[in-house]
Amino acid sequence: MKPLLELAGVSAAYLGAKILFDLDLSLADGEVVALVGRNGAGKSTLIKTVMGIQVRRSGSIRYDGQDIVRLPAHAIARLGVGYVPEERRVFGDLTILENLEVGRQPPRQGAPVWTTEALFEIFPNLEELRHRPAGQTSGGEQQMLAIARTLMGNPRLVLLDEPSEGLAPVIVEQMAAAVGKLKSQGLSVLLSEQNLRFAGVVADRAYVIESGHIRFSGSMQGLIENADVRRAHLSV
Amino acid sequence: MGPHSSPRHLDKTTLGFFLVQVLTGLSSAASLFLVAAGLSLIFGVTRVVNFAHGSFYMLGAYFGLTLVALFGDWFGRGHLSFWSAILCAALVVGAIGALVEMTILRRIYRSPELFQLVATFGVILVIQDLALWGWGPEDKLGPRAPDLRGAVFILGQPLPRYDLVLIAAGPVVLGLLWLLLNRTRFGILVRAATIDREMVGALGVNQAWLFTGVFFLGSFLAGLGGALQLPKGGADLLMDFTVLAGAFVVVVVGGMGSITGAFLAAVLIGQLQAWGVLLLPQSTLVMMFLVMAVVLVVRPFGLLGRPELVGHGRQMLDDPLRPTSWRFKGLVLLLVLGLAAAPLYLGTYGLVLLIDILILALFATALHAIIGPGGLVSFGHAAFFGGGAYAAALLVKYAGTPMALNLVLAPPAAALLAIVIGWFCVRLSGVYFAMLTLAFAQIVWSVVFQWGEVTGGDDGILGLWRAPWVRGRIAYYYLVLGCCVAGILALRHGLSSPFGYALRAGRDSPLRAEAIGIDVRRQQWAAFTLSGAFAGLAGGLYAYSKGSVFPNEMAIVRSFDGIIMVFFGGVQHLSGPLAGAAALTWLKDSLLRLEMWRLLLGLAVIAIVILFPQGIAGFLKQRFGRFVGIRSELSS
Numbered sequence: 001m002k003p004l005l006e007l008a009g010v011s012a013a014y015l016g017a018k019i020l021f022d023l024d025l026s027l028a029d030g031e032v033v034a035l036v037g038r039n040g041a042g043k044s045t046l047i048k049t050v051m052g053i054q055v056r057r058s059g060s061i062r063y064d065g066q067d068i069v070r071l072p073a074h075a076i077a078r079l080g081v082g083y084v085p086e087e088r089r090v091f092g093d094l095t096i097l098e099n100l101e102v103g104r105q106p107p108r109q110g111a112p113v114w115t116t117e118a119l120f121e122i123f124p125n126l127e128e129l130r131h132r133p134a135g136q137t138s139g140g141e142q143q144m145l146a147i148a149r150t151l152m153g154n155p156r157l158v159l160l161d162e163p164s165e166g167l168a169p170v171i172v173e174q175m176a177a178a179v180g181k182l183k184s185q186g187l188s189v190l191l192s193e194q195n196l197r198f199a200g201v202v203a204d205r206a207y208v209i210e211s212g213h214i215r216f217s218g219s220m221q222g223l224i225e226n227a228d229v230r231r232a233h234l235s236v
Numbered sequence: 237m238g239p240h241s242s243p244r245h246l247d248k249t250t251l252g253f254f255l256v257q258v259l260t261g262l263s264s265a266a267s268l269f270l271v272a273a274g275l276s277l278i279f280g281v282t283r284v285v286n287f288a289h290g291s292f293y294m295l296g297a298y299f300g301l302t303l304v305a306l307f308g309d310w311f312g313r314g315h316l317s318f319w320s321a322i323l324c325a326a327l328v329v330g331a332i333g334a335l336v337e338m339t340i341l342r343r344i345y346r347s348p349e350l351f352q353l354v355a356t357f358g359v360i361l362v363i364q365d366l367a368l369w370g371w372g373p374e375d376k377l378g379p380r381a382p383d384l385r386g387a388v389f390i391l392g393q394p395l396p397r398y399d400l401v402l403i404a405a406g407p408v409v410l411g412l413l414w415l416l417l418n419r420t421r422f423g424i425l426v427r428a429a430t431i432d433r434e435m436v437g438a439l440g441v442n443q444a445w446l447f448t449g450v451f452f453l454g455s456f457l458a459g460l461g462g463a464l465q466l467p468k469g470g471a472d473l474l475m476d477f478t479v480l481a482g483a484f485v486v487v488v489v490g491g492m493g494s495i496t497g498a499f500l501a502a503v504l505i506g507q508l509q510a511w512g513v514l515l516l517p518q519s520t521l522v523m524m525f526l527v528m529a530v531v532l533v534v535r536p537f538g539l540l541g542r543p544e545l546v547g548h549g550r551q552m553l554d555d556p557l558r559p560t561s562w563r564f565k566g567l568v569l570l571l572v573l574g575l576a577a578a579p580l581y582l583g584t585y586g587l588v589l590l591i592d593i594l595i596l597a598l599f600a601t602a603l604h605a606i607i608g609p610g611g612l613v614s615f616g617h618a619a620f621f622g623g624g625a626y627a628a629a630l631l632v633k634y635a636g637t638p639m640a641l642n643l644v645l646a647p648p649a650a651a652l653l654a655i656v657i658g659w660f661c662v663r664l665s666g667v668y669f670a671m672l673t674l675a676f677a678q679i680v681w682s683v684v685f686q687w688g689e690v691t692g693g694d695d696g697i698l699g700l701w702r703a704p705w706v707r708g709r710i711a712y713y714y715l716v717l718g719c720c721v722a723g724i725l726a727l728r729h730g731l732s733s734p735f736g737y738a739l740r741a742g743r744d745s746p747l748r749a750e751a752i753g754i755d756v757r758r759q760q761w762a763a764f765t766l767s768g769a770f771a772g773l774a775g776g777l778y779a780y781s782k783g784s785v786f787p788n789e790m791a792i793v794r795s796f797d798g799i800i801m802v803f804f805g806g807v808q809h810l811s812g813p814l815a816g817a818a819a820l821t822w823l824k825d826s827l828l829r830l831e832m833w834r835l836l837l838g839l840a841v842i843a844i845v846i847l848f849p850q851g852i853a854g855f856l857k858q859r860f861g862r863f864v865g866i867r868s869e870l871s872s
Contacts, residue, residue, distance in 0.1 A: 074443065
């Protein structure tokens with residue numbers, strides 16, 4: 001089967017400093033893939049590289065058969081790539097509903113169509129808060145909003161940067177359940193994660209990144225069982 | 237209060253009088269609000285302060301004039317014809333704004349603030365000449381709105397009927413803007429982009445169209461402001477700068493990015509103008525000054541502004557200053573020797589040009605000190621250049637003091653002005669700083685322009701005779717050469733000293749600089765004052781070179797000359813201003829002979845912004861720097 005996303009020989013620089021070196025990565029349609037690695041290993045940069053924001057990139061990045069390495073972020077988003085940033089970046093002055101409106105895009109072939117009602121079913125907390133400015137909600141609610149806002153664009157592939165970071169354990173569980181629901185809807189997910197347990201619950205496969213290089217790739221189960229790799233590249 | 241009010245009628249007359257005064261203030265707030273709201277919207281989304289916004293206002297007035305006449309001929313002079321002409325004028329201006337965005341600004345969103353400001357200033361110049369070409373130099377009287385001639389009487393006091401329209405216009409536009417921003421997808425995207433435009437892009441919104449749309453809307457509002465005030469104020473070629481300074485004050489007082497804040501501030505300023513004219517005709521500007529002072533002290537980001545909207549401008553990359561290489565020193569020495577020998581090989585005309593170049597180079601070096609190492613773009617340095625010139629001239633006129641003394645006193649006088657203005661301005665940074673300095677310089681210019689009894693107003697001050705020992709052109713040339721070389725070296729030395737280090741530290745990382753004990757604001761204030769003093773010296777020398785002073789030396793265009801020279805020369809290089817001064821003088825000298833020199837200069841400036849983002853000296857350095865041992869690290 002042809003991969004939905006395929007990176008070949010990708011390098012990237014941020015503010016003049018080279019962060020990623022000659023990476024290869026692929027993700028099949030409907031797959032959930034985790035990027036794991038220590039702080040500063042280059043996980044977020046890799047996600048931004050796919051999305052085309054804040055980095056200078058080279059190499060080949062193919063999405064659904066099309067080379068996107070020269071496209072601006074909005075064009076990549078319109079092809080069906082959704083981006084949920086690590087810092088969430090919700091629009092603080094806008095209400096929850098308005099935030100969702102910003103993310104709204106026309107339905108897309110081959111991707112599930114989302115409405116605010118459908119999203120409120122996955123994230124019930126948001127429904128009661130829909131008229132509240134996003135800046136006045138909790139971190140967990142903002143994380144849910146950030147995901148919901150991206151889903152309003154009806155993406156086929158969602159890039160989730162550190163979805164469990166800084167959240168209370170009960171919210172992390174909700175997040176894991178939400179990612180599971182996305183997968184069951186047929187969405188593909190590329191997520192970066194420091195929390196191996198979270199990744200283990202949601203991901204099919206994993207890549208381990210260290211210092212901008214990929215050090216391991218294989219099934220999530222394989223990574224969990226491979227103590228050597230974990231000790232060498234993940235343990236702090 | 238009026239001289240005719242008898243005690244019996246005092247109450248009713250006074251009340252009516254107060255009421256009319258308040259209403260007059262409200263009506264004068266309308267145009268100011270429309271322009272400021274557009275400025276704020278555009279800045280919020282694009283982070284560009286559109287200095288050409290006043291020009292769009294002016295175009296609105298001129299197009300309104302033409303279209304009202306045209307529609308009048310076609311459709312008769314009824315309501316529909318008049319008001320659709322006003323609306324169409326605003327739409328035309330909106331389209332021009334969108335065109336400017338698509339052709340110029342779109343290319344420089346990633347450039348440093350200075351470049352964007354310079355480019356929009358280029359647009360001002362182009363529009364000035366086009367307006368002159370299209371509508372002629374004379375002031376135009378505005379058409380009357382149908383059925384709105386004459387006055388209504390409020391408690392016996394007359395109020396022009398058209399003022400009622402203007403009074404309504406402010407709140408109506410505010411309401412419509414609110415609906416647009418809160419109830420439409422476009423408005424929600426605009427608000428989202430004001431907070432985080434990159435994220436809006438990552439969600440699939442094509443920012444290019446959003447930016448063009450906002451530029452259209454903002455320019456439309458400015459054009460509407462200009463067209464709406466036609467029956468009251470008409471159209472003239474100075475209204476671009478007049479409204480620009482006012483709009484900047486409104487935006488700073490109201491808070492950048494806040495439409496409601498702009499409305500409140502416009503109402504406040506409108507009231508001040510209405511009452512100020514009445515109580516003390518000369519005091520309006522001073523009162524504006526005071527209001528701004530109070531607001532800035534109490535709320536540095538304006539009535540409804542927020543701190544996070546400020547300081548988004550990209551910092552310019554700057555080479556570390558290295559000790560000058562011997563080869564470069566040798567080159568400077570050669571240049572100075574060559575200049576010293578200039579009278580041997582230059583004719584009178586060449587020498588006059590060279591005197592101008594030297595004086596402007598000193599001015600540009602002074603300005604560069606605050607723009608480059610200080611990181612603060614001052615758009616008001618003409619106030620200090622002109623301040624020095626006027627200090628010398630006023631001393632001659634009122635004290636009859638000798639030239640030498642006047643030249644010595646010009647820098648401290650300009651420094652004094654810089655101390656006062658700087659106290660306000662260093663509280664802010666980035667575009668706010670640029671707007672405030674421009675507004676202050678415009679205020680100083682207005683005082684000089686209007687206070688004819690003291691300053692001679694438009695006629696200037698004549699009769700600045702040089703002392704006998706420098707009466708000859710060649711002798712004066714040497715005096716200028718000496719002063720300018722000494723001034724430039726002194727500034728250069730100051731910027732390479734611990735004072736300069738602290739200044740640059742404050743520019744590059746204000747928080748860390750504060751943490752190691754540098755009072756960043758005080759440092760900037762001191763640098764601003766120092767820069768003002770040297771600009772004042774340049775102004776004094778200039779006054780004695782011409783033998784007269786005119787308000788032009790203080791006008792925005794003079795500030796812009798300074799900016800252009802620094803920009804031509806490249807902000808990163810201390811040697812830039814000299815190259816910039818030579819380039820500007822040469823350019824102006826060749827262009828001034830042509831009819832539309834402003835248009836050509838404007839286009840040249842815009843082209844340079846787009847083509848040479850490092851300025852001329854930067855470009856030369858990158859190309860040839862190796863030969864003089866100052867190769868830039870950044871260029872490699």
